[in-house]
Amino acid sequence: MGIISWIILGVIAGFIGSKIVNKTGQGLIMDIVLGIVGAIVGGLIFSAFGASGVTGLNIWSLIVAVIGSVVVLWAYHKFSGKRTL
Numbered sequence: 001m002g003i004i005s006w007i008i009l010g011v012i013a014g015f016i017g018s019k020i021v022n023k024t025g026q027g028l029i030m031d032i033v034l035g036i037v038g039a040i041v042g043g044l045i046f047s048a049f050g051a052s053g054v055t056g057l058n059i060w061s062l063i064v065a066v067i068g069s070v071v072v073l074w075a076y077h078k079f080s081g082k083r084t085l
Contacts, residue, residue: 005056005057006036006039007032007036008057009035009036009039009057009061009062009065010031010032010033010035010036010038010039010065011031011032011035012035012062012065013035013036013038013039013042013062013065013066013068013069014030014031014032014033014034014035014036014038014069015031015035016066016069017034017035017038017066017068017069017070017072017073018031018034018069018073020066020070020073021070021073021074021077022073022077034069034072034073034076035065035069037068037069037072038065038066038067038068038069038070038071038072038073039061039064039065039068039069040068041068041069041071041072042064042065042066042067042068042069042071043064043065043068044068045067045068045071046064046067
């Protein structure tokens with residue numbers, strides 16, 4: 001995937017993940033960063049269980065990235081001391 005695809009996927013996954021975790025979002029830049037990291041983490045998690053991870057800019061990759069983003073956001077809130085609702 002190209003850098004533009006990762007950014008687009010990161011924005012969407014970070015936004016959806018932040019709405020799931022704390023309902024308010026982290027801000028545009030933090031949503032992008034956590035979304036991209038979430039896509040990588042989601043890909044690693046799914047690969048560890050034998051499923052395909054992020055394969056491109058498609059719905060499966062978005063689902064994987066959102067799940068990874070939720071995991072990353074949960075860990076971010078857990079270790080940064082910010083509370084989730």
